Amino acid sequence: MRFCGNPPKAAGSPLSPSKNDSVATWIRASKNDSYALQERKQFLIKAYHIVKASQIDTLQTRKLTTMAYQNLKLGDTTLFKNRTNEALVLATRINDSFAMGDAHWNYASYYTNRAVYDSAYQNFDTANKYFDKSGYVYESANMQYGMAFIKGRFKDYSGSEVLTFMAIKKFKQIEDFKSLYSCYDHLGALQNDIQEFDKALYYYNRSLEYLREFDNNQPEYEASLNNIGNTYLKKEEYSRALQKFNTLLKNDRLKLDNKDSYARALDNRAYCKLLMKDTLHVAKQLNEALHIRDSLDNKSGVIISKIHLASYYTYAQDSVKAITVAKEANGLADEIRNSRDYLESLSILANLDAQNSAVYLKRHIEYSDSLQIIERKIQNKFTRIAFETDEYIQETERLEGQKVWISIISIVVMLVIALLFLIWRQKVRHSLLLFENEQQQVNEQIYLISLKQQEKLENEKIKERNRISEELHDGVLGKLFGTRMNLGFLAIEGDKKTLKQHQLYIDELQTIEKEIRDVSHELSDNIDSSQINFLRIIHDVLENKSKLGGFEYEVDFNESIDWHKINQIIKANLYRIIQEALQNIIKHASAKNVSLLFNIDEEKLVVEIEDNGVGFDTKQKQKGIGMKNMKSRLKKLNGVFAVVSKLKGGTHLKIQIPI
Amino acid sequence: MISEKHFVLIIDDHPLITEAYITALNYYSKHNETVEFSIQTANDCDSGRELIKKVLKSKEHKYIVFLDIKLPPSRDGEILSGEDLGLLIRELLPNPRIIVSTTFNDNFRVHSILKNINPEGFLIKNDITPLELLETIRTVVNDPPYYSKTVIKLLRDQVVNEFILDHYDRKILYELSVGTRMKDLPKLLPLSIAAIEKRKRNLKLMFNVRKLDDRQLMVSAKEKGFI
Numbered sequence: 001m002r003f004c005g006n007p008p009k010a011a012g013s014p015l016s017p018s019k020n021d022s023v024a025t026w027i028r029a030s031k032n033d034s035y036a037l038q039e040r041k042q043f044l045i046k047a048y049h050i051v052k053a054s055q056i057d058t059l060q061t062r063k064l065t066t067m068a069y070q071n072l073k074l075g076d077t078t079l080f081k082n083r084t085n086e087a088l089v090l091a092t093r094i095n096d097s098f099a100m101g102d103a104h105w106n107y108a109s110y111y112t113n114r115a116v117y118d119s120a121y122q123n124f125d126t127a128n129k130y131f132d133k134s135g136y137v138y139e140s141a142n143m144q145y146g147m148a149f150i151k152g153r154f155k156d157y158s159g160s161e162v163l164t165f166m167a168i169k170k171f172k173q174i175e176d177f178k179s180l181y182s183c184y185d186h187l188g189a190l191q192n193d194i195q196e197f198d199k200a201l202y203y204y205n206r207s208l209e210y211l212r213e214f215d216n217n218q219p220e221y222e223a224s225l226n227n228i229g230n231t232y233l234k235k236e237e238y239s240r241a242l243q244k245f246n247t248l249l250k251n252d253r254l255k256l257d258n259k260d261s262y263a264r265a266l267d268n269r270a271y272c273k274l275l276m277k278d279t280l281h282v283a284k285q286l287n288e289a290l291h292i293r294d295s296l297d298n299k300s301g302v303i304i305s306k307i308h309l310a311s312y313y314t315y316a317q318d319s320v321k322a323i324t325v326a327k328e329a330n331g332l333a334d335e336i337r338n339s340r341d342y343l344e345s346l347s348i349l350a351n352l353d354a355q356n357s358a359v360y361l362k363r364h365i366e367y368s369d370s371l372q373i374i375e376r377k378i379q380n381k382f383t384r385i386a387f388e389t390d391e392y393i394q395e396t397e398r399l400e401g402q403k404v405w406i407s408i409i410s411i412v413v414m415l416v417i418a419l420l421f422l423i424w425r426q427k428v429r430h431s432l433l434l435f436e437n438e439q440q441q442v443n444e445q446i447y448l449i450s451l452k453q454q455e456k457l458e459n460e461k462i463k464e465r466n467r468i469s470e471e472l473h474d475g476v477l478g479k480l481f482g483t484r485m486n487l488g489f490l491a492i493e494g495d496k497k498t499l500k501q502h503q504l505y506i507d508e509l510q511t512i513e514k515e516i517r518d519v520s521h522e523l524s525d526n527i528d529s530s531q532i533n534f535l536r537i538i539h540d541v542l543e544n545k546s547k548l549g550g551f552e553y554e555v556d557f558n559e560s561i562d563w564h565k566i567n568q569i570i571k572a573n574l575y576r577i578i579q580e581a582l583q584n585i586i587k588h589a590s591a592k593n594v595s596l597l598f599n600i601d602e603e604k605l606v607v608e609i610e611d612n613g614v615g616f617d618t619k620q621k622q623k624g625i626g627m628k629n630m631k632s633r634l635k636k637l638n639g640v641f642a643v644v645s646k647l648k649g650g651t652h653l654k655i656q657i658p659i
Numbered sequence: 660m661i662s663e664k665h666f667v668l669i670i671d672d673h674p675l676i677t678e679a680y681i682t683a684l685n686y687y688s689k690h691n692e693t694v695e696f697s698i699q700t701a702n703d704c705d706s707g708r709e710l711i712k713k714v715l716k717s718k719e720h721k722y723i724v725f726l727d728i729k730l731p732p733s734r735d736g737e738i739l740s741g742e743d744l745g746l747l748i749r750e751l752l753p754n755p756r757i758i759v760s761t762t763f764n765d766n767f768r769v770h771s772i773l774k775n776i777n778p779e780g781f782l783i784k785n786d787i788t789p790l791e792l793l794e795t796i797r798t799v800v801n802d803p804p805y806y807s808k809t810v811i812k813l814l815r816d817q818v819v820n821e822f823i824l825d826h827y828d829r830k831i832l833y834e835l836s837v838g839t840r841m842k843d844l845p846k847l848l849p850l851s852i853a854a855i856e857k858r859k860r861n862l863k864l865m866f867n868v869r870k871l872d873d874r875q876l877m878v879s880a881k882e883k884g885f886i
Contacts, residue, residue: 478727479673479675481785
């Protein structure tokens with residue numbers, strides 16, 4: 001048994017369909033061999049209609065290929081071809097490389113089944129390209145194994161070996177032990193073919209190592225033992241070969257479970273014994289094996305059995321019977337195009353049938369020549385396909401390179417654009433910020449100017465008042481006094497009443513003087529109002545807010561603070577901060593007492609605002625803009641800001657501003 | 660009876676007032692024949708100074724000076740008011756009898772004048788009537804001093820109050836009351852700003868006013884007769 005079968009085709013695509021997926025259900029039903037063949041075909045048609053009715057996407061395309069393969073398995077080649085073609089067209093359209101590979105795999109399986117190996121090879125190759133490109137390791141390895149298998153069949157041993165090793169690398173990567181077993185088994189077969197029996201044994205043993213790694217390995221184990229036995233047989237180590245076959249046949253269940261395998265072992269053991277010149281039961285066993293194989297319609301098995309029988313009859317010197325079975329084998333081999341057995345049967349006949357020996361030899365030579373030509377042709381074809389593949393790879397690489405360049409360039413361009421955009425945005429933000437800042441400065445300036453203006457106005461007012469006061473005091477009052485005095489010394493002539501009246505008016509004048517003086521004093525009575533301006537404002541705002549918030553307040557100014565020295569901007573901002581803080585207290589704290597403290601500490605103005613309200617969690621992020629405003633104002637003044645607060649423990653706000 | 664001759668200097672910038680004094684003096688000498696007045700007038704600090712220097716020649720004479728406090732200052736800026744002139748008179752004239760007559764009635768100025776000039780007569784212009792003026796002349800001529808009502812009241816208030824305020828305290832209070840800024844005070848007093856602040860705090864404590872309230876301090880100081 002040289003090649004033990006086609007590479008296994010995966011039952012489903014990697015996209016596992018969901019359980020309630022009707023398509024998947026129908027496909028599953030079609031795989032169930034408890035249904036009649038017709039029914040199963042019907043299921044597939046139903047699945048097909050559902051797929052056709054649905055939207056074309058990756059999932060549906062992949063289902064189509066699965067379905068097609070199922071059709072093939074059920075022997076419906078026409079439907080298989082149609083479905084696969086359809087899937088291929090769809091996959092190409094939506095550029096699904098897995099589905100494309102899968103479709104080609106379908107074809108490869110189909111051609112392998114039909115023994116059209118060059119087409120099969122071509123399809124394996126194409127499928128491999130698609131799988132390899134899109135990283136489907138298992139599938140790609142399988143394709144390579146398929147190709148290796150075909151190459152081995154056409155005696156391109158080294159090519160087959162190379163491909164097998166490539167597949168092995170991939171299978172090892174995904175730890176697929178069953179496939180690894182198959183690969184090593186195949187390698188063993190290759191070595192067997194080129195008579196390197198030791199190497200073959202080595203590979204077979206390797207394959208057995210992998211065999212132990214997976215379950216349900218009985219059939220593979222039997223095949224392996226058989227292969228190893230055959231190798232020893234060829235190596236003419238008959239006792240070892242016999243040992244292997246005996247091991248196989250020791251299994252009593254073999255005859256029941258795997259008749260084919262049993263027949264093979266039985267046949268091989270008998271042949272081995274024959275070669276050891278031990279003819280006991282050999283004829284019987286060879287015939288039993290032949291019988292079983294015949295009943296199983298295993299034609300290649302039958303051929304081998306018959307060739308072995310021919311050998312037996314030759315040994316038994318029953319040349320008539322030997323020729324008969326050899327002819328039968330030859331006919332059968334011709335029928336199923338088994339060239340190896342055909343050639344072997346021909347050489348046996350040439351030996352046995354002395355009369356027709358020349359004819360057989362001639363036929364043998366002709367056939368093996370033609371076989372060689374075909375093999376060479378096909379090998380050439382493989383080479384061409386490989387070359388095309390190389391070209392394809394080169395082209396792909398070139399395109400890939402182009403793609404890489406295009407992507408790099410586009411990424412760079414995109415980055416540049418993004419960068420430009422970022423710069424632009426930053427610029428806009430910056431200018432916005434600048435504008436805001438400018439506006440703020442202008443506002444502040446306006447405020448300062450108005451403050452100064454007010455102060456000036458106030459000063460002028462005071463000056464004017466003083467002037468009036470002075471004028472009244474020094475000028476008018478003096479003149480009035482002089483007038484009154486002089487009037488008093490005037491000897492007024494008249495009666496007593498007139499004199500009394502005169503005195504009365506003089507007294508009245510004195511009263512007027514007094515009034516004017518009082519007015520003058522009041523006018524000049526201006527304590528430096530600007531000096532306490534700021535404190536006054538703070539007082540006012542506290543007064544106002546305390547009424548709003550219903551709290552008592554207490555304020556303490558350190559006397560040594562020279563408010564004149566403190567920048568108006570600081571005062572203006574401080575005022576706003578205090579206002580904001582008081583606003584916060586009103587809004588959130590529900591405090592009963594608020595105290596405000598102004599102090600000076602080494603060139604730093606220290607303001608403390610304390611309340612006995614509900615407090616808040618300082619760790620929590622503040623949503624309000626109140627705090628933010630205070631912070632930003634302080635930042636402008638290079639000030640520091642500290643809040644100590646506990647829930648239900650009041651809040652203590654400490655502000656430090658360098659002056 | 661030998662008539663007594665008094666050299667009278669009237670230094671006042673209001674001609675009307677000067678005239679009133681002259682009238683009063685004349686009226687007085689008319690009714691008291693033993694008293695004779697030789698009257699000379701000046702109407703500002705410059706002419707006042709000149710007048711003092713001029714009359715200085717005769718040392719034995721008795722001098723009576725009517726001195727206004729608010730006068731146009733001298734051109735060289737040495738003499739700024741009647742107060743300075745008063746000091747000059749005290750320095751130059753022998754035993755002058757100074758009658759300060761002023762419209763100022765604030766306690767600080769009054770106190771300051773009392774302290775500096777110690778006048779024989781002290782009239783607050785608004786207080787006096789012609790009769791009082793005559794009485795002033797009489798008292799000053801015969802048995803000084805004569806203080807008008809406001810001055811006496813001030814002296815009484817100060818005796819009653821137990822505060823001890825020195826000149827600087829008074830000056831601070833006064834300056835603040837006339838609207839001088841704290842920052843300008845060190846220029847007017849030989850004290851640092853910190854010392855002034857300290858004095859102010861003490862004053863507030865004394866007058867029992869809240870720390871913040873300068874205005875209240877002024878009101879209180881005025882009530883108690885310090886400004």
